[in-house]
């Protein structure tokens with residue numbers, strides 16, 4: 868009985884870890900409607916999944932400062948803090 872309980876707890880924490888790893892950070896859902904987070908999804912919008920984290924951060928900062936122009940991204944980027952951009956970029960970089 869004890870062994871069964873330990874096994875159950877073990878499995879439960881693995882499940883939690885898997886869900887946590889796949890969970891997007893706050894704000895990322897406002898990106899993934901346009902930029903797919905999986906290679907299985909086709910989209911005419913440029914992919915961010917698997918891009919270099921630093922490249923995503925740089926592009927967002929340039930859109931936000933107006934250094935880089937865009938059709939929508941210059942406006943969207945203004946709504947995100949550096950911390951949010953870092954978290955979203957780190958998440959996209961690990962999505963395949």
Ligand code: HEC
Pocket residue numbers: 894895897898899900901902912913915922923924926927936937938939940941943947955
């Ligand atoms: C309404 C659709 C839409 C949403 C929502 C959106 N994007 Fe974009 N994104 C685009 C388009 C279109 C471009 C191409 C540049 C342009 O026209 O503004 C782009 C370009 C980019 C690029 C440059 C990629 C490259 O390599 O050239 C980055 C990085 C990016 N978006 C990040 C984000 C992040 C992060 C979010 C969420 C905070 C987001 N985008 C939300 C449509 C969107």
